[in-house]
Amino acid sequence: xxxxxxxxxxxxxxxxxxxxxxxxxxxxxxxxxxxxxxxxxxxxxxxxxxxxxxxxxxxxxxxxxxxxxxxxxxxxxxxxxxxxxxxxxxxxxxxxxxxxxxxxxxxxxxxxxxxxxxxxxxxxxxxxxxxxxxxxxxxxxxxxxxxxxxxxxxxxxxxxxxxxxxxxxxxxxxxxxxx
Numbered sequence: 482x483x484x485x486x487x488x489x490x491x492x493x494x495x496x497x498x499x500x501x502x503x504x505x506x507x508x509x510x511x512x513x514x515x516x517x518x519x520x521x522x523x524x525x526x527x528x529x530x531x532x533x534x535x536x537x538x539x540x541x542x543x544x545x546x547x548x549x550x551x552x553x554x555x556x557x558x559x560x561x562x563x564x565x566x567x568x569x570x571x572x573x574x575x576x577x578x579x580x581x582x583x584x585x586x587x588x589x590x591x592x593x594x595x596x597x598x599x600x601x602x603x604x605x606x607x608x609x610x611x612x613x614x615x616x617x618x619x620x621x622x623x624x625x626x627x628x629x630x631x632x633x634x635x636x637x638x639x640x641x642x643x644x645x646x647x648x649x650x651x652x653x654x655x656x657x658x659x660x
Contacts, residue, residue: 484512484651485538486585489545489556491518498587498632498640499546505644512651513538517555524558531563536576541621542651543612544585550601550608560615569619578620583627584612585647591631627651 486506490499493516506512515534521527535541545552564570569577586605594600595608605628616623627650629643 482511482540483538484540484542485534486512486514486542486544487556487559488514488516489518489543489553489559490516491553491555493518496546497635497637498629498643499544501640501644502544502585502647505648506651509648509651517559518553521555521559524555526559526562528562528565531559532568532576535563535580538580540581540583540651541577542583542585545587547586547588547608550603551611564615564619575620580619580621581624582612582616582619582621583624583651584609585627586629587632588628588630589633592628595630 486503488499488503490496493500493503503514503516506514513534543552543556545556551557564577567573569575586609588595588605590600595603595605597604597607601608605626609626613623627647629640629647632640
């Protein structure tokens with residue numbers, strides 16, 4: 482399975498988690514890493530190039546830190562521009578039909594903050610619904626996300642362990658569709 486990992490971090494060089502994940506994924510065959518902020522610092526997205534990348538891969542991964550209950554701004558711009566009518570959805574057919582979509586997300590706050598009784602008042606499943614709806618509209622399978630929560634102050638060894646866990650998760654043949 483060819484996997485496209487779209488890394489969306491505005492300050493990747495300063496990142497601990499997302500940078501570590503990206504560096505670890507570079508070692509794997511069959512995975513294409515695509516750094517959106519490096520590619521499009523001006524937010525002027527080459528739609529045809531991006532659509533071609535999507536067509537060439539079976540699994541699409543959006544890797545990003547969770548900002549204000551969503552993704553960094555460039556991913557939203559990318560979604561608006563690249564997932565156009567007639568390409569990603571619509572009466573003609575979707576070029577993304579049957580592909581998989583997976584989110585790999587880091588949160589500063591701990592997992593218990595993302596429970597209905599937690600500080601944020603919503604679960605990650607609830608907060609990620611727009612991504613699931615996008616996958617559904619495009620005819621994609623929305624896979625259960627890979628989450629690393631509570632990263633603020635996390636020890637380097639734990640971050641390295643998470644990178645290995647992320648690779649194992651991506652290589653797993655038993656990835657589950659999210660509910």
